[in-house]
Amino acid sequence: MQRIYIENFGPIKTADIELKDALLFIGEQASGKSTISKLIYFFKSLRADLLSVIYENTTSNEKEIQELLFKKITEKFYNFFGPTSHFPDFKVKYHYSDTKFVELILHHDKKLELHLSPNFFGNSSILKEAKNLRNAIELTAFELEYIKKLAQLINNIFEDHRAPLFIPAGRNVIVTYSALFDNNFYNNLISTDLGVDAYLMADFLKRVQRLKKQFQVENLKDLIAHKLELGYSVNEHVLKIAQDKFEAILKGQYRYRDFGELLVYDTEKNQAVRLNDASSGQQEAIRILQDIFLVLLEQEDVFRVIEEPEAHLYPMAQKHLIEMMALMLNGTNSQLIITTHSPYILSIFNNLLFASRIAKMNESVKPEVNAVIDESMWLNPTKCQAYALQGGNCVSILNPATGLIGENYLDDISVELGADFDELYHLHGRAFK
Numbered sequence: 001m002q003r004i005y006i007e008n009f010g011p012i013k014t015a016d017i018e019l020k021d022a023l024l025f026i027g028e029q030a031s032g033k034s035t036i037s038k039l040i041y042f043f044k045s046l047r048a049d050l051l052s053v054i055y056e057n058t059t060s061n062e063k064e065i066q067e068l069l070f071k072k073i074t075e076k077f078y079n080f081f082g083p084t085s086h087f088p089d090f091k092v093k094y095h096y097s098d099t100k101f102v103e104l105i106l107h108h109d110k111k112l113e114l115h116l117s118p119n120f121f122g123n124s125s126i127l128k129e130a131k132n133l134r135n136a137i138e139l140t141a142f143e144l145e146y147i148k149k150l151a152q153l154i155n156n157i158f159e160d161h162r163a164p165l166f167i168p169a170g171r172n173v174i175v176t177y178s179a180l181f182d183n184n185f186y187n188n189l190i191s192t193d194l195g196v197d198a199y200l201m202a203d204f205l206k207r208v209q210r211l212k213k214q215f216q217v218e219n220l221k222d223l224i225a226h227k228l229e230l231g232y233s234v235n236e237h238v239l240k241i242a243q244d245k246f247e248a249i250l251k252g253q254y255r256y257r258d259f260g261e262l263l264v265y266d267t268e269k270n271q272a273v274r275l276n277d278a279s280s281g282q283q284e285a286i287r288i289l290q291d292i293f294l295v296l297l298e299q300e301d302v303f304r305v306i307e308e309p310e311a312h313l314y315p316m317a318q319k320h321l322i323e324m325m326a327l328m329l330n331g332t333n334s335q336l337i338i339t340t341h342s343p344y345i346l347s348i349f350n351n352l353l354f355a356s357r358i359a360k361m362n363e364s365v366k367p368e369v370n371a372v373i374d375e376s377m378w379l380n381p382t383k384c385q386a387y388a389l390q391g392g393n394c395v396s397i398l399n400p401a402t403g404l405i406g407e408n409y410l411d412d413i414s415v416e417l418g419a420d421f422d423e424l425y426h427l428h429g430r431a432f433k
Contacts (some may be wrong), residue, residue, distance in 0.1 A: 025293075122156075
């Protein structure tokens with residue numbers, strides 16, 4: 001099981017987090033939600049760094065490869081989080097398994113230390129295996145095959161194969177000003193040293209370019225039909241639910257045209273609005289929806305961090321969006337991190353956990369539960385975790401006995417929100433005396 005330990009990093013004083021299939025972080029602004037999710041993404045993305053180091057240095061020896069990897073990870077840390085001069089001493093340790101880890105330590109001298117567990121590369125020589133692959137695949141035409149097999153070797157080291165992507169907050173800007181976010185902008189952005197947000201946005205833009213190409217069809221049904229023609233095996237029941245929720249959130253159907261992207265809200269009259277003129281909620285949600293739908297369609301195992309999925313969305317749309325994420329978790333071997341400010345997200349998450357718990361307790365009521373919430377969206381409590389960020393600490397709010405988010409936490413939010421009203425209502429009564 002993957003795990004991250006954090007001591008004194010940014011706003012986080014201490015955190016010990018087990019990475020389950022679904023992780024939910026809630027807290028006030030500047031409480032550390034993004035800090036934790038970015039740290040996890042940082043360690044998850046090191047697979048690509050090892051791949052590039054080995055691919056570019058196949059004539060180097062093991063010691064040189066390790067030194068180059070250390071240098072690349074250190075540079076990546078600085079690009080993500082900036083110079084260490086402003087950091088207090090910290091320790092961050094990421095376990096890819098019980099015994100395999102990468103550890104970052106900063107002491108008073110402000111020099112970043114990097115440690116790998118002794119068995120990190122396993123018993124065999126990754127470099128030797130890479131060279132054997134290179135020798136076996138000599139022709140340039142088979143270069144992609146070499147990269148694919150090398151990636152499999154590295155996935156075995158990290159004990160993970162899921163493609164990572166960070167979907168940042170403020171993503172509507174790339175829809176509103178889509179003409180500015182073309183390939184040239186992406187290439188300029190990825191080459192700059194603007195910190196973690198620019199890096200993550202550039203990586204996200206790369207995914208968006210693929211999404212836009214994949215969705216150049218008349219509608220979602222055509223996209224499914226196209227995949228079936230290519231021999232994909234799809235779950236039509238799940239995809240139908242996903243399609244309904246996709247269009248319920250957007251209040252229309254997505255269309256791609258040569259002159260831009262559209263949302264068709266009246267198919268009979270062919271009435272539509274350009275996507276970059278649509279509501280901020282529709283713009284915030286569209287790339288998340290497309291990404292989830294494509295993951296379901298291609299049965300891809302992915303790792304996703306989604307910041308503030310609730311942004312600019314009505315509570316019912318939030319419900320549909322979280323249920324689509326549940327479809328992805330249940331329909332693939334994917335992993336998801338959500339950061340949120342919304343108590344609605346907690347309640348929706350809780351309902352999906354509760355449905356699973358009820359059906360497990362009594363099989364006879366399973367059909368009735370399924371009638372309320374389709375089984376494809378139930379969340380297994382053993383594969384989920386929820387945390388609240390409070391005062392620099394990361395506190396679990398999932399009750400291990402019930403498998404649900406603690407009622408006390410949800411009630412505390414409600415009490416806090418209702419306190420001012422209760423006081424005003426009391427004053428209202430006095431005003432008429």
